[in-house]
Amino acid sequence: MFPTDARLMHRARERLVRLARALGVNLRQTYERVGKLALIKHQRYAHAKQFKRANKALRTLRTQLGRVIRDIRRKIGTDEALNAAFAWPLSLASRVRDQRPRQRGQKVYSLHAPEVECIGKGKAHKPYEFGVKVSVATPIQRSKGGQFVAHIKALPGAPYDGHTLEKVLPEIESQIGVNLNRIVADAGYKGHNAPYKHRLKVFTSGQKRGVTDTIKKALRRRAAVEPVIGHLKAGHRMGRNYLAHRRGDAINAVLAAAGYNFTLLIKWIRLLFAFVLPTLISSLRRKPTLHAA
Known part of the structure; x- marks a missing residue:
């Protein structure tokens, strides 16, 4: 599956909402239901090659992600612990929000591995x-x-x-x-x-x-x-x-x-043993011959 901008923005918003809940930051709106619906609409319109409607759904996803980013920044304020916890996720989400299709240069293709x-x-x-x-x-x-x-x-x-x-x-x-x-x-x-x-x-x-x-x-x-x-x-x-x-x-x-x-x-050692071992075993099993004086 190709990493589309729509899915990346949806996943970035989900990760920010999950982290905010874990740290006790109450958001004004999480966009869980309408965000998932916008992603489904974008995928359906893109599959049907209705690109105007697909781009409209993509703008909706970008707006939702931007609102969550701004809401988190307002809520954490000057709290050093929360700023340290949200520094990297917010930076990554901002990069995902700002990048555009067919953009030249480095883009984010994966949230868990941004170096991809x-x-x-x-x-x-x-x-x-x-x-x-x-x-x-x-x-x-x-x-x-x-x-x-x-x-x-x-x-x-x-x-x-x-x-x-x-x-x-x-x-x-x-x-x-x-x-x-x-x-x-x-x-x-x-x-x-x-x-x-x-x-x-x-x-x-x-x-x-x-x-x-x-x-x-x-x-x-x-x-x-x-x-x-x-x-x-x-x-x-x-x-x-x-x-x-x-x-x-x-x-x-x-x-x-x-x-x-x-x-x-x-494989080479296995072939070597396949040829050498039978020879060794046969030589060990061979009985010595006795000569009369």
């Missing part, structure tokens, strides 16, 4: 993703044990893909302890800012100039990173992060990659 960003994918079945951008690097060469993750890093701020290589490539070299001979990336890395020593080693999908048969083979091999990303999201909890704040995003990405690599290692 909107990442445009450009795909028909999934035009947007909400979270934080993550850089994933795997070896070009085929490995019998599977495609391991060599480096992973969360990149907050939704930077342009090509502008991430300046920081990512030196980190990869320092982590694996080997100089990179060739870097292949998708078309989103065009116009990259790789360090000077790597600038002529970066090749992107669709590139024509300076592409030999060996590099073409490496560019075809680039697609091997896609199933790795799919496994990280679906099987190792990178698709949904339960750790809070920016630090939690960075930790979750590293833990997902570590879990994926350990899965490949465990």
Whole structure:
């Protein structure tokens, strides 16, 4: 479900009302019944593509949230304890109230995780993703044990893909302890800012100039990173992060990659034991032969 402005304003008002009740602040009006009705109307009108009526319901939700914010500020006055308790919720609710559709720059997409960003994918079945951008690097060469993750890093701020290589490539070299001979990336890395020593080693999908048969083979091999990303999201909890704040995003990405690599290692160890154990057992069961003197 996409985080619509209507639902965010409705949830922000609900959270403020709940906190006011918990702290004993009596509000003039909570808009519980009419607020829910306005949200339902907005959803129905938007679904029916009656956007004038939907925008009218959205203005109603924005007005209700603004009234609750102003009422709370009047009631808490100069009380230091109440001001400290309401500081962050009121700031977040004000940001939600002031933001507009198609607004440029940082927006609030989640009340419990305001650091969430909107990442445009450009795909028909999934035009947007909400979270934080993550850089994933795997070896070009085929490995019998599977495609391991060599480096992973969360990149907050939704930077342009090509502008991430300046920081990512030196980190990869320092982590694996080997100089990179060739870097292949998708078309989103065009116009990259790789360090000077790597600038002529970066090749992107669709590139024509300076592409030999060996590099073409490496560019075809680039697609091997896609199933790795799919496994990280679906099987190792990178698709949904339960750790809070920016630090939690960075930790979750590293833990997902570590879990994926350990899965490949465990599969390799299991196969090793499947071949070695029968040989050991048969050698132990074999009876020694006695020779007569």
